[in-house]
Amino acid sequence: MGELRGTHVPVLLERCLELLAPALGRTGRTVHVDATLGLAGHAEAVLEAHPDTVLIGLDRDTEALAHARVRLARFGDRIHLEHAVYDELPEVLDRLGYPAIDGVLFDLGVSSLQLDAPDRGFAYAQDAPLDMRMDQTRGVTAEEVVNTYSHPDLARVLRVYGEEKFAGRIASAIIRERERAPITSSARLAELVRESIPAPARRTGGHPAKRTFQALRIEVNRELAALETALPAALDKLTVGGRMVVLSYHSLEDRLTKHALADRVRSKGPVDLPVELPGSGPTFRLLSRGAELPGEAEVAANPRAASVRLRAAERLDPEAARQGRTDRERYRRRVKAMHQPGTGSPGSGTDPRSAPGDGNGTDEEGEGT
Numbered sequence: 001m002g003e004l005r006g007t008h009v010p011v012l013l014e015r016c017l018e019l020l021a022p023a024l025g026r027t028g029r030t031v032h033v034d035a036t037l038g039l040a041g042h043a044e045a046v047l048e049a050h051p052d053t054v055l056i057g058l059d060r061d062t063e064a065l066a067h068a069r070v071r072l073a074r075f076g077d078r079i080h081l082e083h084a085v086y087d088e089l090p091e092v093l094d095r096l097g098y099p100a101i102d103g104v105l106f107d108l109g110v111s112s113l114q115l116d117a118p119d120r121g122f123a124y125a126q127d128a129p130l131d132m133r134m135d136q137t138r139g140v141t142a143e144e145v146v147n148t149y150s151h152p153d154l155a156r157v158l159r160v161y162g163e164e165k166f167a168g169r170i171a172s173a174i175i176r177e178r179e180r181a182p183i184t185s186s187a188r189l190a191e192l193v194r195e196s197i198p199a200p201a202r203r204t205g206g207h208p209a210k211r212t213f214q215a216l217r218i219e220v221n222r223e224l225a226a227l228e229t230a231l232p233a234a235l236d237k238l239t240v241g242g243r244m245v246v247l248s249y250h251s252l253e254d255r256l257t258k259h260a261l262a263d264r265v266r267s268k269g270p271v272d273l274p275v276e277l278p279g280s281g282p283t284f285r286l287l288s289r290g291a292e293l294p295g296e297a298e299v300a301a302n303p304r305a306a307s308v309r310l311r312a313a314e315r316l317d318p319e320a321a322r323q324g325r326t327d328r329e330r331y332r333r334r335v336k337a338m339h340q341p342g343t344g345s346p347g348s349g350t351d352p353r354s355a356p357g358d359g360n361g362t363d364e365e366g367e368g369t
């Protein structure tokens, strides 16, 4: 295990703690899952803030786990650190004997440990073997992707995961180059990308290889497939009042998160029915309106926070959800009555603005953007 390089500031730490507190601060022992433990910055703060909380920390990177183990050692038997991909969460919980959890955090993407490591190939700014596996014990490397994928497959990966406009040109340049000699270094790949895009485009939007490296990292680690499975699985494990917070760093992660939550916050019953049919009501409410962005001070203190999007949700009590719908229906009827001649005039003693479930900006109807 090497020395830690640079500083590692957990992104949106205070906001994450604030959102998780009502779930983790409940009486008795509570269980929190950090699905992307990394260097355990968020995990450490959670354990400090909630002395009765047990932490289950997952990471697919053994080096990150080793650092986290040292950092969290003082919490003794309050921690379980597991080498796992986050879509394995249900099996991990079964193995550890925790049928349900109170909080879960996903802080997606790579850690500064991975980005800064001179030998892991994540960074276009440093020359290294093209590896990019978060879990170096298994899976294909970026070198294998770059040297074996067909032109259409390479172009698709770059276009979809990197949102790269010049995906076709870059894929062609990769194929030409590898016919000469295999592409084995991150510096050579970065240079190739730079050479293959038009000169004016090189001057805008950051380093020209940024999107290609992001795309290859997502492909190598099958990041989106794992996330698509992991989010519903984690939501299923939350107790009533339990909370999930997700920090995404690119639009594809954020879109998956938005859809996973939207599916739970919406009623599946008929719109006009005053009560929820059993099993058709929303099971979660959103705690963020749309995706929350970082403030200027956060970005100034922590450049990694610049692209973060936060979404959070809380599991509802099914009875409260049914009641909420009844209350909202009553509210709608009152508002409607106010607009009918001779009924529900102002001064009738009911103020529709105080109706439950409306107006607080975080009710379960507000899916946001």
Ligand SMILES: C[S@@+](CC[C@H](N)C(=O)[O-])C[C@H]1O[C@@H](n2cnc3c(N)ncnc32)[C@H](O)[C@@H]1O
Pocket (backbone or CB within 6 Å): 008, 009, 010, 011, 035, 036, 037, 038, 039, 040, 041, 042, 043, 058, 059, 060, 061, 064, 084, 085, 086, 087, 107, 108, 109, 110, 111, 112, 134, 223, 226, 227
């Ligand atoms: C941004 S870092 C987390 C930083 C952490 N919140 C902190 O405060 O130090 C993301 C971590 O998630 C891990 N990771 C990414 N995808 C994963 C997955 N599918 N399963 C498990 N861990 C994953 C990475 O290896 C990395 O260590």
